[in-house]
Amino acid sequence: MDIAGYVGNQHSGIVLYKNVWDKDANFIERLEDCIGDSTHEYFSWKESLVGDQEKMPEYRDCWDFKLRQSDIPICDPAFEEAGEIYKEVIAGVRECVNHYCNLYNIAMQYEEATNFVKYDVGQHFNVHADHGFSYSATVSAIGYLNDGYEGGEYVLPYQDVKFTPEQGDIIVHPSTFVYAHQSLPVTKGTKYSAVTMYDYNDRNHQDHSPQQSNQAVAQQVVEQHGGQVQSASS
Secondary structure, eight states: OEEEEESSSGGGOOEEEEOOSOGGGOHHHHHHHHHTTOOOSSSSOEEOOBTTTBOOTTTEEOEEEEEOGGGOSOOOGGGHHHHHHHHHHHHHHHHHHHHHHHHHTOOOOEEOOEEEEEEOBTOEEEEEOSSBTTBOOSEEEEEEOOOSOEEOOEEEGGGTEEEOOOTTOEEEEEOSGGGOEEEOOEEESOEEEEEEEEESOSGGGSOOOHHHHHHHHHHHHHHHTTTOOOOTTO
């Protein structure tokens, strides 16, 4: 991994890392051989969603496949290779994010699933922030897994940055609205990336719905009474 330095203004906190993965890692060929034609409920490419799990192709049009640490090891032998790819990719991401966190004296204890993203010709993602009304994130890491396509530049309009990625690049920056970004349409070939978001802890990533809260309280009562819950009339 090479630390290329800051992208744009050095005070903006956008850092580029290069040569994070070897070119002969063959992530794309391996991933497509594993899930490319799959119709599996989980191990397959899915149409992209936004916000509260909505399809908005005019806003975001691409394909997603997510894996997280808790998915490893993968029990289905047909998709074990996806787990191996994830482990290789996330090792590089973590190295970059650890360096980034040391630069700014922060600690990211929560790691979201890595989202493998595929953009075919014409596909794109309009300007958006990773932290917002439907999700909490502090640091975003975007890794680029291949060359051989045209278009698909990474743009941060409020930072006056337009970045043309290369295979093995990872760009790391804060996740808030000031760092809203977009992926321009691919004009030739297919672009693959791996996106992982980080937060200070899992506090904002738990289910805080009333039903879930009531279940948590009930479980706490059970534990306090040695596994027995007594009624008020007993």
